[in-house]
Amino acid sequence: MGVTSDARVVWQFLNGIAAIYKPAGYSLHRTRNTILTHLCRDLNALEGRPQREYVRIEGETDKPMTVQVVPNLADHLLLTGPHYQQKDFKLSWVNYLGYDTSGVVIIGINEGARTVMRMRESNPTRFYKVKGVFGQATDNYFTSGKIVEKATYKSIKRATVDAICASMQASHQRKMFELCGVDMQSQAAYELAIQGPIRPANNKIPMIYAIKCVAFNMPEFTLEIACINEYEMYLKTLVHQLGIQLHSVATCTQIQCFRYGLFTTELALLKKHWDVQSILDNMEQTQAILDNNKYLVEQDSPTLIEQQI
Structure with missing residues (x-):
C-alpha cells in the first residue's frame, strides 16, 4: 500500500x-x-476526520438574527477521546x-x-525447532523450572538419539493408520498415504509426521518436528521422554515454530x-x-x- x-x-x-x-x-x-x-x-x-460543525442561530426573534456555522465542541478530540x-x-x-x-x-x-x-x-502442518539439554530434569519440563533430578549423559551417542527419533516417528505413523482403521501393510494404507498427510478426525490428538535430530553438541541437542494438533507442554514432554528412553534425563530449553503451513x-x-x-x-x-x-x-x-x- x-x-x-x-x-x-x-x-x-x-x-x-x-x-x-x-x-x-x-x-x-x-x-x-x-x-x-x-x-x-x-x-x-x-x-x-475533521471536527463536525453545526448551524447556530443567535439574536432576538423580533429582530434580524445571525446564522453561523461553527465547530461542534461536543465533537472535539479532548471530549471524545482518540x-x-x-x-x-x-x-x-x-x-x-x-x-x-x-x-x-x-x-x-x-x-x-x-x-x-x-x-x-x-x-x-506446523514445523518446530525444539532445543534441549541432557543431564537435568525440571518440575515443569522447561529450563525455567526447578531442577528435580540430575543424571549422567556421557554414554549418549548421536546414533542412539537418531534411532529413538526414528522409533517415535514410526510409532506415530502406525497410530495414524490405526485411527483410520487400516492395516499399515495393506493396499488401502498405501492409497491413503499417497493422498497426503493423514489427519485424525479429533483435532485434539497430537500427531507427529517427522522428527529428526539436526544438531548434537553434548549435552545440548536440537530436534526438528513436523506435526499437527500439538501444544507447548506436549513438545516439552517429547524432550523429557527422549531423555528417559536414553536412560538419562533431558529438559527443553527452547521451542520455535519456524513454519506454519505456507x-x-x-x-x-x-x-x-x-x-x-x-x-x-x-x-x-x-x-x-x-x-x-x-x-x-x-x-x-x-x-x-x-x-x-
Whole structure:
C-alpha cells in the first residue's frame, strides 16, 4: 500500500491476515494488546476526520438574527477521546503459541477474522525447532523450572538419539493408520498415504509426521518436528521422554515454530515492525501467497514434509 496521511483510508485497508513473530516469554494475549496499541497509536497520529460543525442561530426573534456555522465542541478530540481505540478492532489468531514458544503466528484483523476461521479448519502442518539439554530434569519440563533430578549423559551417542527419533516417528505413523482403521501393510494404507498427510478426525490428538535430530553438541541437542494438533507442554514432554528412553534425563530449553503451513519466519514481522505500514505491507504478501496456492491448499505431502525436516 502506498503512503497516505488519511487515517480513514488506512482503516479501510486494515482487513486481512498478517504473519508476526511472537517472542518467547511473551503471551499471545499480550502480543495482541501490543499490536492493537501500536495500530491505534499510528492511526491516531494520522489525519482523522475533521471536527463536525453545526448551524447556530443567535439574536432576538423580533429582530434580524445571525446564522453561523461553527465547530461542534461536543465533537472535539479532548471530549471524545482518540478516534481509534482497541475496542474498534477485531483481531484473532490462527495458531496458538504458548508463553515459552516463539515463532510464526498468523493473525486476522477485522474482516481477516473470517479467513482465520477457515485456516483453522484446514489445520496445516506446523514445523518446530525444539532445543534441549541432557543431564537435568525440571518440575515443569522447561529450563525455567526447578531442577528435580540430575543424571549422567556421557554414554549418549548421536546414533542412539537418531534411532529413538526414528522409533517415535514410526510409532506415530502406525497410530495414524490405526485411527483410520487400516492395516499399515495393506493396499488401502498405501492409497491413503499417497493422498497426503493423514489427519485424525479429533483435532485434539497430537500427531507427529517427522522428527529428526539436526544438531548434537553434548549435552545440548536440537530436534526438528513436523506435526499437527500439538501444544507447548506436549513438545516439552517429547524432550523429557527422549531423555528417559536414553536412560538419562533431558529438559527443553527452547521451542520455535519456524513454519506454519505456507508461512515461514522469513515473512513474519518482528516486534519492532508491529506498526500500521509494516502490517499493511505484510497483508499484501500473505494474500499473494494464498492466491498463488489456490487459497489455503495444503502443500505438505509426505515427501515435502521430509524435505522440510
